[in-house]
Protein backbone atom coordinates (compact mmCIF):
# COMPACT_ATOMS: atom_id res chain seq x y z
CA UNK A 87 0.00 0.00 0.00
CA UNK A 88 1.41 3.40 -1.00
CA UNK A 89 1.60 6.04 1.77
CA UNK A 90 -0.13 8.56 -0.47
CA UNK A 91 -2.98 6.25 -1.48
CA UNK A 92 -6.41 7.81 -0.99
CA UNK A 93 -9.19 5.28 -0.58
CA UNK A 94 -12.66 5.98 -1.90
CA UNK A 95 -14.21 4.70 1.32
CA UNK A 96 -12.73 3.75 4.69
CA UNK A 97 -14.91 1.58 6.92
CA UNK A 98 -14.01 1.50 10.60
CA UNK A 99 -15.19 -1.75 12.16
CA UNK A 100 -15.66 -5.00 10.26
CA UNK A 101 -18.66 -6.19 12.24
CA UNK A 102 -22.26 -6.70 11.16
CA UNK A 103 -22.66 -3.13 9.90
CA UNK A 104 -19.20 -2.63 8.40
CA UNK A 105 -19.16 -5.88 6.46
CA UNK A 106 -22.68 -5.39 5.17
CA UNK A 107 -21.79 -1.90 3.96
CA UNK A 108 -18.63 -3.21 2.31
CA UNK A 109 -20.71 -5.92 0.62
CA UNK A 110 -23.30 -3.47 -0.72
CA UNK A 111 -20.59 -1.09 -1.94
CA UNK A 112 -19.14 -3.88 -4.06
CA UNK A 113 -22.44 -5.13 -5.51
CA UNK A 114 -22.93 -2.53 -8.23
CA UNK A 115 -20.77 -3.23 -11.30
CA UNK A 116 -18.79 -0.16 -12.22
CA UNK A 117 -15.90 0.67 -14.59
CA UNK A 118 -14.06 2.31 -11.74
CA UNK A 119 -13.61 -0.22 -9.00
CA UNK A 120 -14.02 1.37 -5.58
CA UNK A 121 -10.94 1.27 -3.38
CA UNK A 122 -12.19 0.29 0.08
CA UNK A 123 -10.19 0.26 3.28
CA UNK A 124 -11.58 -1.92 6.07
CA UNK A 125 -10.05 -1.20 9.47
CA UNK A 126 -10.84 -3.53 12.33
CA UNK A 127 -9.41 -3.94 15.81
CA UNK A 128 -9.95 -7.68 15.66
CA UNK A 129 -12.84 -8.21 18.09
CA UNK A 130 -14.39 -11.42 16.90
CA UNK A 131 -16.70 -12.09 19.84
CA UNK A 132 -19.27 -14.64 18.75
CA UNK A 133 -22.85 -13.64 18.11
CA UNK A 134 -25.92 -15.35 16.76
CA UNK A 135 -27.62 -13.16 14.23
CA UNK A 136 -31.29 -13.96 13.81
CA UNK A 137 -33.78 -12.18 11.63
CA UNK A 138 -36.97 -12.92 9.76
CA UNK A 139 -37.61 -12.75 6.04
CA UNK A 140 -39.57 -14.42 3.27
CA UNK A 141 -37.55 -16.27 0.63
CA UNK A 142 -35.31 -15.38 -1.10
CA UNK A 143 -33.56 -14.24 2.01
CA UNK A 144 -30.45 -12.09 2.28
CA UNK A 145 -27.21 -14.10 2.59
CA UNK A 146 -29.17 -17.30 1.90
CA UNK A 147 -25.90 -19.27 1.46
CA UNK A 148 -24.89 -18.40 5.03
CA UNK A 149 -28.13 -19.35 6.76
CA UNK A 150 -27.55 -22.29 9.06
CA UNK A 151 -31.11 -22.87 10.22
CA UNK A 152 -34.63 -21.60 9.47
CA UNK A 153 -37.80 -22.00 11.55
CA UNK A 154 -41.32 -21.69 10.20
CA UNK A 155 -42.96 -21.72 13.66
CA UNK A 156 -42.48 -19.15 16.41
CA UNK A 157 -43.55 -19.42 20.02
CA UNK A 158 -44.13 -17.17 22.99
CA UNK A 159 -44.50 -18.50 26.54
CA UNK A 160 -46.22 -16.37 29.17
CA UNK A 161 -45.37 -16.09 32.87
CA UNK A 162 -48.01 -18.76 33.61
CA UNK A 163 -46.29 -21.22 31.23
CA UNK A 164 -48.96 -21.03 28.50
CA UNK A 165 -47.46 -21.32 25.04
CA UNK A 166 -48.71 -19.40 22.02
CA UNK A 167 -47.33 -20.95 18.86
CA UNK A 168 -47.86 -19.94 15.26
CA UNK A 169 -46.72 -20.81 11.75
CA UNK A 170 -45.32 -17.65 10.17
CA UNK A 171 -44.86 -18.89 6.58
CA UNK A 172 -43.95 -17.58 4.07
CA UNK A 173 -41.73 -15.79 6.59
CA UNK A 174 -38.94 -17.79 8.23
CA UNK A 175 -36.98 -16.94 11.33
CA UNK A 176 -33.35 -17.44 10.28
CA UNK A 177 -30.00 -17.94 11.94
CA UNK A 178 -26.50 -16.96 10.85
CA UNK A 179 -23.58 -17.38 13.23
CA UNK A 180 -21.07 -14.55 13.29
CA UNK A 181 -18.41 -17.27 12.87
CA UNK A 182 -19.79 -18.27 9.48
CA UNK A 183 -20.40 -14.67 8.46
CA UNK A 184 -16.83 -13.58 9.26
CA UNK A 185 -15.32 -16.70 7.76
CA UNK A 186 -17.20 -16.17 4.47
CA UNK A 187 -16.15 -12.52 4.19
CA UNK A 188 -12.55 -12.88 5.32
CA UNK A 189 -11.72 -16.23 3.68
CA UNK A 190 -13.79 -16.02 0.47
CA UNK A 191 -15.30 -12.67 -0.40
CA UNK A 192 -12.50 -10.23 0.44
CA UNK A 193 -9.65 -12.34 -1.08
CA UNK A 194 -11.64 -12.33 -4.36
CA UNK A 195 -12.20 -8.55 -4.24
CA UNK A 196 -9.00 -6.77 -5.29
CA UNK A 197 -10.41 -3.33 -4.39
CA UNK A 198 -10.68 -4.15 -0.67
CA UNK A 199 -7.74 -3.77 1.69
CA UNK A 200 -8.04 -5.00 5.29
CA UNK A 201 -5.95 -3.43 8.04
CA UNK A 202 -5.98 -4.79 11.56
CA UNK A 203 -5.68 -1.95 14.05
CA UNK A 204 -7.49 0.32 16.46
CA UNK A 205 -8.75 3.52 14.83
CA UNK A 206 -8.08 6.39 17.21
CA UNK A 207 -8.95 9.58 15.42
CA UNK A 208 -10.49 10.77 12.18
CA UNK A 209 -9.64 14.27 11.04
CA UNK A 210 -11.01 16.07 8.00
CA UNK A 211 -8.83 18.36 5.94
CA UNK A 212 -9.13 19.50 2.32
CA UNK A 213 -12.05 17.20 1.59
CA UNK A 214 -9.99 14.14 2.58
CA UNK A 215 -10.23 12.30 5.89
CA UNK A 216 -7.15 11.20 7.74
CA UNK A 217 -7.59 8.16 9.94
CA UNK A 218 -4.99 7.68 12.64
CA UNK A 219 -4.53 4.26 14.24
CA UNK A 220 -3.25 3.55 17.73
CA UNK A 221 -0.21 1.88 16.12
CA UNK A 222 0.85 5.23 14.65
CA UNK A 223 -0.12 4.30 11.08
CA UNK A 224 -2.48 6.60 9.22
CA UNK A 225 -4.66 6.34 6.14
CA UNK A 226 -6.55 8.71 3.87
CA UNK A 227 -10.02 8.33 2.40
CA UNK A 228 -12.61 10.44 0.59
CA UNK A 229 -15.42 9.04 2.74
CA UNK A 230 -15.50 7.37 6.14
CA UNK A 231 -18.14 5.07 7.64
CA UNK A 232 -17.56 4.57 11.34
CA UNK A 233 -19.06 1.85 13.54
CA UNK A 234 -17.21 2.69 16.75
CA UNK A 235 -19.61 2.81 19.67
CA UNK A 236 -18.60 4.17 23.03
CA UNK A 237 -19.86 1.72 25.66
CA UNK A 238 -18.64 3.91 28.52
CA UNK A 239 -20.62 6.99 27.46
CA UNK A 240 -23.61 4.75 27.18
CA UNK A 241 -23.13 3.25 30.62
CA UNK A 242 -22.69 6.71 32.17
CA UNK A 243 -25.89 7.98 30.57
CA UNK A 244 -27.85 5.31 32.45
CA UNK A 245 -28.83 3.47 29.28
CA UNK A 246 -30.62 0.16 29.39
CA UNK A 247 -29.08 -3.09 28.18
CA UNK A 248 -30.28 -6.44 26.98
CA UNK A 249 -27.77 -8.82 28.60
CA UNK A 250 -27.38 -12.36 27.31
CA UNK A 251 -25.97 -15.56 28.57
CA UNK A 252 -26.53 -18.55 26.33
CA UNK A 253 -25.38 -22.14 25.98
CA UNK A 254 -25.15 -24.20 22.81
CA UNK A 255 -25.98 -27.63 24.15
CA UNK A 256 -26.48 -31.21 23.00
CA UNK A 257 -28.71 -33.75 24.71
CA UNK A 258 -28.66 -37.55 24.32
CA UNK A 259 -32.43 -37.76 24.12
CA UNK A 260 -34.76 -35.56 22.02
CA UNK A 261 -35.58 -32.38 23.97
CA UNK A 262 -36.57 -29.79 21.35
CA UNK A 263 -39.05 -29.15 18.59
CA UNK A 264 -36.65 -28.35 15.76
CA UNK A 265 -39.27 -26.47 13.72
CA UNK A 266 -40.05 -23.93 16.41
CA UNK A 267 -37.99 -21.02 17.73
CA UNK A 268 -39.11 -19.67 21.10
CA UNK A 269 -38.69 -15.91 21.05
CA UNK A 270 -39.65 -15.21 24.64
CA UNK A 271 -40.35 -17.56 27.51
CA UNK A 272 -41.31 -15.70 30.69
CA UNK A 273 -42.17 -18.85 32.62
CA UNK A 274 -39.22 -18.61 35.01
CA UNK A 275 -40.56 -16.65 37.93
CA UNK A 276 -39.56 -12.98 37.77
CA UNK A 277 -37.53 -12.92 40.95
CA UNK A 278 -35.86 -9.59 40.75
CA UNK A 279 -37.65 -6.27 41.18
CA UNK A 280 -35.29 -4.33 38.95
CA UNK A 281 -35.16 -6.34 35.78
CA UNK A 282 -37.11 -8.50 33.41
CA UNK A 283 -35.80 -11.89 32.51
CA UNK A 284 -36.89 -14.24 29.76
CA UNK A 285 -35.46 -17.20 27.86
CA UNK A 286 -34.92 -17.76 24.18
CA UNK A 287 -34.60 -21.16 22.50
CA UNK A 288 -33.19 -21.82 19.05
CA UNK A 289 -33.28 -25.58 18.38
CA UNK A 290 -30.99 -26.66 15.53
CA UNK A 291 -32.24 -30.26 15.85
CA UNK A 292 -34.16 -32.34 18.38
CA UNK A 293 -30.99 -32.70 20.43
CA UNK A 294 -29.05 -29.52 19.71
CA UNK A 295 -30.01 -25.96 20.66
CA UNK A 296 -28.99 -22.54 21.82
CA UNK A 297 -30.79 -21.75 25.07
CA UNK A 298 -30.29 -18.18 26.20
CA UNK A 299 -31.05 -16.20 29.35
CA UNK A 300 -31.91 -12.59 28.54
CA UNK A 301 -32.11 -9.80 31.09
CA UNK A 302 -33.26 -6.23 30.44
CA UNK A 303 -31.49 -4.04 32.99
CA UNK A 304 -29.39 -0.94 33.48
CA UNK A 305 -26.89 -2.82 35.55
CA UNK A 306 -24.72 -5.68 34.45
CA UNK A 307 -24.77 -8.58 36.90
CA UNK A 308 -22.01 -11.06 37.65
CA UNK A 309 -21.78 -13.82 35.08
CA UNK A 310 -22.47 -16.39 37.79
CA UNK A 311 -25.90 -14.81 38.29
CA UNK A 312 -26.92 -15.31 34.65
CA UNK A 313 -25.58 -18.84 34.86
CA UNK A 314 -27.76 -19.53 37.90
CA UNK A 315 -30.83 -18.20 36.08
CA UNK A 316 -29.97 -20.39 33.10
CA UNK A 317 -29.64 -23.54 35.23
CA UNK A 318 -32.87 -22.80 37.04
CA UNK A 319 -34.71 -22.38 33.75
CA UNK A 320 -33.28 -25.60 32.39
CA UNK A 321 -34.29 -27.48 35.51
CA UNK A 322 -37.81 -26.05 35.53
CA UNK A 323 -38.34 -26.38 31.81
CA UNK A 324 -36.69 -29.64 30.91
CA UNK A 325 -36.56 -31.41 34.23
CA UNK A 326 -32.78 -31.57 34.35
CA UNK A 327 -32.27 -33.58 31.14
CA UNK A 328 -28.50 -34.10 31.01
CA UNK A 329 -26.72 -32.06 28.36
CA UNK A 330 -23.25 -31.52 26.99
CA UNK A 331 -22.08 -27.95 26.72
CA UNK A 332 -20.75 -27.15 23.25
CA UNK A 333 -19.98 -23.46 23.76
CA UNK A 334 -21.25 -20.35 25.54
CA UNK A 335 -22.39 -17.01 24.17
CA UNK A 336 -22.64 -13.78 26.09
CA UNK A 337 -22.96 -10.11 25.36
CA UNK A 338 -24.96 -6.95 25.84
CA UNK A 339 -27.06 -4.97 23.40
CA UNK A 340 -27.72 -1.31 24.14
CA UNK A 341 -31.41 -0.39 24.11
CA UNK A 342 -32.07 3.27 23.53
CA UNK A 343 -34.53 5.54 21.80
CA UNK A 344 -31.87 8.24 21.70
CA UNK A 345 -31.66 9.81 18.23
CA UNK A 346 -28.12 8.71 17.41
CA UNK A 347 -26.62 11.03 14.78
CA UNK A 348 -26.27 9.35 11.39
CA UNK A 349 -23.39 11.62 10.54
CA UNK A 350 -20.85 13.61 12.51
CA UNK A 351 -18.45 16.10 10.90
CA UNK A 352 -19.02 14.49 7.51
CA UNK A 353 -18.30 11.00 8.87
CA UNK A 354 -21.11 8.50 8.36
CA UNK A 355 -22.02 6.62 11.50
CA UNK A 356 -23.14 3.03 10.95
CA UNK A 357 -24.40 0.06 12.99
CA UNK A 358 -25.01 0.34 16.72
CA UNK A 359 -23.31 3.75 16.69
CA UNK A 360 -25.98 5.01 14.25
CA UNK A 361 -28.87 3.70 16.34
CA UNK A 362 -29.52 0.76 14.04
CA UNK A 363 -30.30 -1.52 16.99
CA UNK A 364 -34.04 -1.40 17.51
CA UNK A 365 -34.47 0.06 20.97
CA UNK A 366 -37.28 -2.17 22.18
CA UNK A 367 -36.07 -5.51 20.78
CA UNK A 368 -32.33 -5.43 20.14
CA UNK A 369 -32.75 -6.70 16.56
CA UNK A 370 -30.35 -4.99 14.21
CA UNK A 371 -29.03 -7.29 11.49
CA UNK A 372 -31.59 -6.60 8.73
CA UNK A 373 -31.82 -2.94 9.73
CA UNK A 374 -28.07 -2.64 9.11
CA UNK A 375 -28.54 -4.41 5.80
CA UNK A 376 -31.23 -1.92 4.76
CA UNK A 377 -29.14 0.98 6.02
CA UNK A 378 -26.17 -0.19 3.93
CA UNK A 379 -28.43 -0.31 0.87
CA UNK A 380 -29.75 3.17 1.63
CA UNK A 381 -26.23 4.57 2.01
CA UNK A 382 -25.10 3.05 -1.30
CA UNK A 383 -28.20 4.26 -3.18
CA UNK A 384 -28.16 7.68 -1.49
CA UNK A 385 -31.65 7.08 -0.11
CA UNK A 386 -33.07 8.59 3.06
CA UNK A 387 -31.71 6.75 6.11
CA UNK A 388 -34.22 8.02 8.68
CA UNK A 389 -37.02 5.83 10.06
CA UNK A 390 -40.57 7.10 10.51
CA UNK A 391 -40.65 9.02 13.82
CA UNK A 392 -43.69 7.17 15.15
CA UNK A 393 -41.66 3.96 15.52
CA UNK A 394 -39.16 5.77 17.73
CA UNK A 395 -42.09 6.91 19.79
CA UNK A 396 -43.42 3.34 20.18
CA UNK A 397 -39.94 2.20 21.21
CA UNK A 398 -39.85 5.06 23.70
CA UNK A 399 -43.13 3.94 25.31
CA UNK A 400 -42.06 0.32 25.51
CA UNK A 401 -38.66 1.26 26.94
CA UNK A 402 -40.38 3.42 29.53
CA UNK A 403 -42.45 0.38 30.59
CA UNK A 404 -39.37 -1.86 30.66
CA UNK A 405 -37.47 0.66 32.78
CA UNK A 406 -40.09 1.67 35.31
CA UNK A 407 -42.88 -0.91 35.11
CA UNK A 408 -40.64 -3.92 34.61
CA UNK A 409 -43.09 -6.38 36.13
CA UNK A 410 -45.74 -5.47 33.53
CA UNK A 411 -43.68 -6.60 30.56
CA UNK A 412 -44.69 -10.31 30.57
CA UNK A 413 -48.37 -9.29 30.56
CA UNK A 414 -47.89 -6.72 27.77
CA UNK A 415 -46.11 -9.32 25.66
CA UNK A 416 -48.71 -11.97 26.41
CA UNK A 417 -51.51 -9.66 25.29
CA UNK A 418 -49.56 -8.85 22.15
CA UNK A 419 -48.87 -12.47 21.18
CA UNK A 420 -52.33 -13.68 22.19
CA UNK A 421 -54.27 -11.12 20.21
CA UNK A 422 -52.15 -10.16 17.21
CA UNK A 423 -51.18 -12.69 14.51
CA UNK A 424 -47.42 -13.29 14.60
CA UNK A 425 -46.73 -12.26 10.97
CA UNK A 426 -48.35 -8.92 11.84
CA UNK A 427 -46.18 -8.57 14.95
CA UNK A 428 -43.08 -9.22 12.85
CA UNK A 429 -44.16 -6.60 10.33
CA UNK A 430 -44.70 -4.12 13.18
CA UNK A 431 -41.26 -4.88 14.64
CA UNK A 432 -39.78 -4.41 11.17
CA UNK A 433 -41.44 -0.98 11.11
CA UNK A 434 -43.32 -1.92 7.95
CA UNK A 435 -46.84 -1.82 9.39
CA UNK A 436 -49.38 0.87 8.57
CA UNK A 437 -50.70 3.39 11.08
CA UNK A 438 -54.11 1.66 11.06
CA UNK A 439 -52.47 -1.69 11.89
CA UNK A 440 -50.49 -0.04 14.68
CA UNK A 441 -53.62 1.48 16.21
CA UNK A 442 -55.22 -1.98 16.08
CA UNK A 443 -52.17 -3.46 17.83
CA UNK A 444 -52.06 -0.86 20.62
CA UNK A 445 -55.79 -1.19 21.13
CA UNK A 446 -55.27 -4.80 22.13
CA UNK A 447 -52.53 -4.00 24.66
CA UNK A 448 -53.09 -2.82 28.27
CA UNK A 449 -54.16 0.61 27.12
CA UNK A 450 -54.12 2.27 30.57
CA UNK A 451 -50.50 1.29 31.08
CA UNK A 452 -49.52 2.83 27.74
CA UNK A 453 -51.54 5.97 28.48
CA UNK A 454 -49.76 6.33 31.84
CA UNK A 455 -46.39 6.12 30.09
CA UNK A 456 -47.57 8.46 27.38
CA UNK A 457 -48.50 10.97 30.08
CA UNK A 458 -45.17 10.44 31.88
CA UNK A 459 -43.19 11.13 28.72
CA UNK A 460 -45.36 14.16 27.98
CA UNK A 461 -44.84 15.68 31.44
CA UNK A 462 -41.13 14.80 31.43
CA UNK A 463 -40.58 16.58 28.12
CA UNK A 464 -42.27 19.78 29.32
Ligand SMILES: Cc1cc2nc3c(=O)[nH]c(=O)nc-3n(C[C@H](O)[C@H](O)[C@H](O)COP(=O)(O)OP(=O)(O)OC[C@H]3O[C@@H](n4cnc5c(N)ncnc54)[C@H](O)[C@@H]3O)c2cc1C
Nearest residue numbers: 099101102103126127129135136205337357358369370371
Ligand atom coordinates in the same frame (compact mmCIF):
# COMPACT_ATOMS: atom_id res chain seq x y z
C1 LIG B 1 -24.64 -11.69 21.79
C2 LIG B 1 -25.40 -10.85 20.80
C3 LIG B 1 -26.40 -11.43 20.03
C4 LIG B 1 -27.11 -10.66 19.09
N1 LIG B 1 -28.10 -11.26 18.37
C5 LIG B 1 -28.75 -10.54 17.44
C6 LIG B 1 -29.73 -11.17 16.63
O1 LIG B 1 -30.04 -12.34 16.80
N2 LIG B 1 -30.34 -10.44 15.68
C7 LIG B 1 -30.05 -9.12 15.47
O2 LIG B 1 -30.62 -8.52 14.56
N3 LIG B 1 -29.14 -8.49 16.24
C8 LIG B 1 -28.49 -9.16 17.21
N4 LIG B 1 -27.55 -8.54 17.98
C9 LIG B 1 -27.42 -7.07 17.88
C10 LIG B 1 -26.56 -6.58 16.71
O3 LIG B 1 -26.94 -7.17 15.50
C11 LIG B 1 -25.10 -6.87 16.94
O4 LIG B 1 -24.68 -6.29 18.13
C12 LIG B 1 -24.23 -6.39 15.79
O5 LIG B 1 -23.05 -7.14 15.82
C13 LIG B 1 -23.90 -4.91 15.86
O6 LIG B 1 -23.21 -4.57 14.70
P1 LIG B 1 -22.09 -3.42 14.69
O7 LIG B 1 -21.44 -3.47 13.36
O8 LIG B 1 -22.67 -2.16 15.16
O9 LIG B 1 -21.06 -3.89 15.81
P2 LIG B 1 -20.13 -5.16 15.81
O10 LIG B 1 -20.69 -6.27 15.03
O11 LIG B 1 -19.77 -5.39 17.23
O12 LIG B 1 -18.84 -4.65 15.02
C14 LIG B 1 -18.04 -3.58 15.45
C15 LIG B 1 -16.64 -3.84 14.91
O13 LIG B 1 -15.88 -2.66 15.12
C16 LIG B 1 -14.58 -3.04 15.54
N5 LIG B 1 -14.05 -1.90 16.27
C17 LIG B 1 -14.50 -1.37 17.42
N6 LIG B 1 -13.76 -0.30 17.78
C18 LIG B 1 -12.83 -0.16 16.80
C19 LIG B 1 -11.79 0.77 16.57
N7 LIG B 1 -11.55 1.78 17.44
N8 LIG B 1 -11.02 0.63 15.47
C20 LIG B 1 -11.26 -0.39 14.59
N9 LIG B 1 -12.25 -1.29 14.77
C21 LIG B 1 -13.01 -1.16 15.84
C22 LIG B 1 -14.76 -4.31 16.35
O14 LIG B 1 -13.60 -5.09 16.29
C23 LIG B 1 -15.94 -4.98 15.62
O15 LIG B 1 -15.47 -5.92 14.67
C24 LIG B 1 -26.80 -9.28 18.92
C25 LIG B 1 -25.80 -8.71 19.70
C26 LIG B 1 -25.12 -9.47 20.63
C27 LIG B 1 -24.07 -8.80 21.45
